Each structure stands twice: as structure tokens, then as C-alpha cells.
Amino acid sequence: MKLNRLLIPALLLYAGFQAEASRPGEPIQPIAPPQEINLAKSELGKKLYFDPRLSKSGFISCNSCHNLSMGGTDNLKTSIGHGWAQGPINAPTVLNSSLNIAQFWDGRAADLKEQAGGPIANPSEMGFTHELAISTLEGIPGYVREFELVFGSPAVDIDKVTEAIAEFEKTLVTPNSPFDQWLLGDDDALSAKELAGYELFKLSGCIACHNGPAMGGNSFQKMGLVAPYETENAAEGLAGLTGIDADRFKFKVPTLRNVELTYPYFHDGEAETLAEAVDVMGRLQLGRTFSPEETEQIVAYLKSLTGDQPSFALPILPPSTDQTPRPNPFGN
Amino acid sequence: MKLNRLLIPALLLYAGFQAEASRPGEPIQPIAPPQEINLAKSELGKKLYFDPRLSKSGFISCNSCHNLSMGGTDNLKTSIGHGWAQGPINAPTVLNSSLNIAQFWDGRAADLKEQAGGPIANPSEMGFTHELAISTLEGIPGYVREFELVFGSPAVDIDKVTEAIAEFEKTLVTPNSPFDQWLLGDDDALSAKELAGYELFKLSGCIACHNGPAMGGNSFQKMGLVAPYETENAAEGLAGLTGIDADRFKFKVPTLRNVELTYPYFHDGEAETLAEAVDVMGRLQLGRTFSPEETEQIVAYLKSLTGDQPSFALPILPPSTDQTPRPNPFGN
Numbered sequence: 294m295k296l297n298r299l300l301i302p303a304l305l306l307y308a309g310f311q312a313e314a315s316r317p318g319e320p321i322q323p324i325a326p327p328q329e330i331n332l333a334k335s336e337l338g339k340k341l342y343f344d345p346r347l348s349k350s351g352f353i354s355c356n357s358c359h360n361l362s363m364g365g366t367d368n369l370k371t372s373i374g375h376g377w378a379q380g381p382i383n384a385p386t387v388l389n390s391s392l393n394i395a396q397f398w399d400g401r402a403a404d405l406k407e408q409a410g411g412p413i414a415n416p417s418e419m420g421f422t423h424e425l426a427i428s429t430l431e432g433i434p435g436y437v438r439e440f441e442l443v444f445g446s447p448a449v450d451i452d453k454v455t456e457a458i459a460e461f462e463k464t465l466v467t468p469n470s471p472f473d474q475w476l477l478g479d480d481d482a483l484s485a486k487e488l489a490g491y492e493l494f495k496l497s498g499c500i501a502c503h504n505g506p507a508m509g510g511n512s513f514q515k516m517g518l519v520a521p522y523e524t525e526n527a528a529e530g531l532a533g534l535t536g537i538d539a540d541r542f543k544f545k546v547p548t549l550r551n552v553e554l555t556y557p558y559f560h561d562g563e564a565e566t567l568a569e570a571v572d573v574m575g576r577l578q579l580g581r582t583f584s585p586e587e588t589e590q591i592v593a594y595l596k597s598l599t600g601d602q603p604s605f606a607l608p609i610l611p612p613s614t615d616q617t618p619r620p621n622p623f624g625n
Numbered sequence: 626m627k628l629n630r631l632l633i634p635a636l637l638l639y640a641g642f643q644a645e646a647s648r649p650g651e652p653i654q655p656i657a658p659p660q661e662i663n664l665a666k667s668e669l670g671k672k673l674y675f676d677p678r679l680s681k682s683g684f685i686s687c688n689s690c691h692n693l694s695m696g697g698t699d700n701l702k703t704s705i706g707h708g709w710a711q712g713p714i715n716a717p718t719v720l721n722s723s724l725n726i727a728q729f730w731d732g733r734a735a736d737l738k739e740q741a742g743g744p745i746a747n748p749s750e751m752g753f754t755h756e757l758a759i760s761t762l763e764g765i766p767g768y769v770r771e772f773e774l775v776f777g778s779p780a781v782d783i784d785k786v787t788e789a790i791a792e793f794e795k796t797l798v799t800p801n802s803p804f805d806q807w808l809l810g811d812d813d814a815l816s817a818k819e820l821a822g823y824e825l826f827k828l829s830g831c832i833a834c835h836n837g838p839a840m841g842g843n844s845f846q847k848m849g850l851v852a853p854y855e856t857e858n859a860a861e862g863l864a865g866l867t868g869i870d871a872d873r874f875k876f877k878v879p880t881l882r883n884v885e886l887t888y889p890y891f892h893d894g895e896a897e898t899l900a901e902a903v904d905v906m907g908r909l910q911l912g913r914t915f916s917p918e919e920t921e922q923i924v925a926y927l928k929s930l931t932g933d934q935p936s937f938a939l940p941i942l943p944p945s946t947d948q949t950p951r952p953n954p955f956g957n
Contacts, residue, residue: 352689622705
């Protein structure tokens, strides 16, 4: 009892401090730097993320479509996969993806670990199988040693592979954007135009879906709420999983963090510019036509969301040996 | 006259010191660390090297086929290019390529600068044109500023692009291999087996072509000197340039530096393992069949040639803007 009487004010004080650390009452919180990372696991995951030997061709790695030099995307409408296959949907950024409630546009993977296994075995992406990917890694002594170091056993399996990749992806957060500096109290971090854009962003309702630290990634919403969204893209969104017609075009709200870098926009990649994306969102989701000046203000604000990009040495991959299975780029 | 009498002994003393710094009389010299690098130009070149927007698809960069995570190669028999085109020849490593007398297997580019323009405009590689690549870069303000910083003018042209890429490639040397440590005087840097391999490498004549710091790259030699080389690969070597029948299958001798990482081997990528490559070289170039034990010794020695791989932060590329031409991966 006595403890509680001490503890509760202490907790309130702590909560107060937390609120003061960013601006009180704002619906968006700063991106936090990576927390509780298992460094050895993350280093292994980084190598796997960059290793094209996880693909059938030996040519496509996670980084091919979620390129960390380019905002964690490929900046293509839809991606290029095995055999130059045209992907069905725009590759979402891997940056800050650890903050998403689920992975993929339709949320069909619960978390980063579950997501990481998908593209490896997708015939139109990396075109491999988990079994072949594992036997490739088992044939690379440098990896076997590293799996033993990280997991305490040299056995390689898809569970460990995706766990390590997910651990690396947890490090791919982008703190310290101008907007975050402003949120953390630096009044000079945003220009008047950017601040006007932020006010408009809140007042016009963008904030209803793009909130939280990632400014998205935390809910599923229907694309084309007020007016229907027209597209030739076949993706159905949540309906593809649930079979429920009302879920058609319900997609995970994309993060707006680093949105200047993650063009083109929407699940079909049809919006080439931020101005176009803001205009479409205004009309179709909010029933509001932004004036050119308003669009410009919101775009200026959105460009203040680019944070520090992950900085690390390009990983050097352990070489294959005579016993390692070879890639098969052109065969069946 | 007096100066000369002082200078000549001083030069001789210096030459003596140079020889003593590595083992005197060895036909191979250590790889020197990068010298006289224009850092700003090299940093710009690094970005361009990693930028897939120099390709028509927006998907293929220099690093796609000369992957610095994998010994500066793609570890494929022949490369994958635009539209999943199958390349005609094995991608040579970019590591230590500044030491080559000329570039490409047939030496058709005089230097790295001339080489760098080739793949951009090759329809089966990056599939672009120099004009389109330049107009893309001109549409990226971050690049325009950096070209101005480096070259004193914001104008972008293919000459500056290839000059910057070549400057970055000059940094891609790999000093400090165990063999270089031995050359520099550390008797313990090589095992008895590796040393036996080196002796055999010299005595059997491998050294006739694989000499100098890069252990190759400094002459053109006929593939199949003692016995003909059989291959389905159509590459003609020097003959493709000169039209002279005697030049058929004359290729630039590849460097043996980092050869453990640059599999598969030969211009057609047909030798999957070092043991196979050593065996073929012995029989076809030297008229000598190495015993399994000899092959093993030479292979052990060759693996001592892996130096420090270039270590640098993955570059973050300046984003395209609304005005930047977009890639065209699937169109004509």
C-alpha cells in the first residue's frame, strides 16, 4: 500500500516527463532509435538481407526491391522479380516496418519474421524454395559458423534465417527527421510553410489514418472511401484473405515516414508525385479538394519526414565453396 | 653534376629499401593501398556505382554484376542483364581492376573510365543510353549539386560520370592478404602447404602469366596454348577486335587476387571450382597434369590471396524529384 502511494506519483511524474519530451498532445510521436537489438543476430541478418544466393538466380536479394540506398524501396511502380517477372504490387518500404501492425499491403504476415520468408519462395520474386535456400546456406561454412555463434547450434533452418533478417530490419528505423526535431522541441526545425502543412494535415483529417510514430502502418483502411479508386491493378487488399466483399481495397495504411524517398505511391504505384498522392487522398478519402497552395504546404510538410537513413558498412558475404549448390538463373 | 653524384646513390638506397620492404626477388608484389584519391570524386562515383537509375529499368547498377559484397563479381557463369538477358561472358571482378593494362576480357577499353560507359549503354546489360542516363542525373538535384562540388560546374555529362565511377573503382584494392603479409616479411602468415603451393605455382610456370601485384591483368594470352580450349561460349577474345585469326581466344589474363571469392572461373565461367581451374590451366597452358596433392597445394596457396575487402558505408542516393525521368523496366 505504502509502495503504491509512492509508485503512482512516480509513474505520473514519469508519464509527464515522457509527454514533455515531445510536444504534449501531438498525435504523432518521434521515431525512437533501435532498442534491444541482438547485434550478432542483426549482423547475420544484414548479410542474409544482402545475399542474392537466397534467390534461385543468385541475383536477387531482399535489398534488390527494398533497397536501403533508396528509402528501402525500389522506386518502381511494381517490382522486377525472377526471370524479369512484373510484380503485382508496389514494394513497400522496409524502413520503420517494425512499427507496422502486420506486414504486406494486405497484412497477410503477422510480423517481419513471417514476412521475410514470403519473397524467397514467391516464384515471381526470388523464385526459390525455403528448402533450396537452406541447403545453399548449409553449404557456406562462413554462415554455418555464424548461425552457431548466434543461435548456439550450427543447424540452419528458415525459422532462424527469417528471425535474423527480422532482427536486422528492426534496426532500420529513421529517427531525427526535421519534423521529429520539431516534435522534440526545436521550434526552428520546421519552416512556416511546413508547419502550415502540418496544421492542414491535422485539420483536414489526414491524421485520422496517418498517426502514431510511423504515421501509418497501424490500421487497415479502404482505398476510395468517399469516391471509388480506379485502377487496373488486380490487388484486392484484405478481401483477398477474408473473401468478404466489404474488405475489397482495404489496405494497410502506408507509413509516411521518408515518403519523399519512397515514390511512386499507393499499392499500385500509380501516383508518381507527392502532389498527385495528396490530391487523390484528399478527394477520395476526405472528400476535399486541396488548393494548389494547400497541396504545396502539405507536400512541404511531408518532406520534413525524412529521417536519418540507416548507416552501416556494406556487408561482405561468406563465399560459397565447392560443395555449395550453385544458382540457376536461366534454367528451369 | 654534384647533385647527380648525391642523387644516384640515394635513389639506389631507396630502391634497396623498396626491395627489402617486400621479399627481394619475388615476382609478385604486395597490393598497395589506394593512392592519391580525390575523395569527393570517389564518393560521387560510389553513389553512381550503386545507382540503378543509370539503367533503363531502374533496377540494375554497376554493383548488380560487380557486387562488392561478393568479391566484386556476381558469382554467375555469365551475368543477368536488362529483361533477364543472358550475358555473353563472365563478369570480371572490379577488385584491383585499376591495376589492369586494359579493361574487359578482350581489353577493348583502355581504362576504367572508358569501361564504365560500356555496360550503361549495352542493351543486354543496363539497357540504357548515355543521353538518357545523363538526363536522369540532371533531374536529380542532389547529384547536380555534387557534380558542381566535384567538377566546379553543375553540368552533368558521361565523361564526368565515368571519371567519378573510375575514381571510386581506384579505391577498390584489397591489400593485406595472408600472402601479402608473407611478402612483407611475416614468415608465419602462410602455412607449409600454402608455401608449397606457391613454390609449385612458380616452378610449374603459372607465374609466367600471373605475376605483378595483381597476379594477372598485365598481359593478353591465348586460352589453350598447349592443347585447345573447348567451349560453347562465342567470345573470340582479341580476334573480335583485330580480326586476326591468331588472336582468337587471346584474353586478358585475369587477376588471381581474391580468386576464392570470384568463382566461377574463365571467360566462359565454365570452371566451377578452383581445383578444376588449376587442372585445366595446368593441362592446357602448361602441358602439365598436376597430381591431386599438387592441385590441393596450389588451391591452398590461391586462397591465401584474399585481401581486405573494401569497407565503406552503403551510400544513400539522392532522391528523384517530380521532374526526374522515370525508369522503364517493362516497356519498349
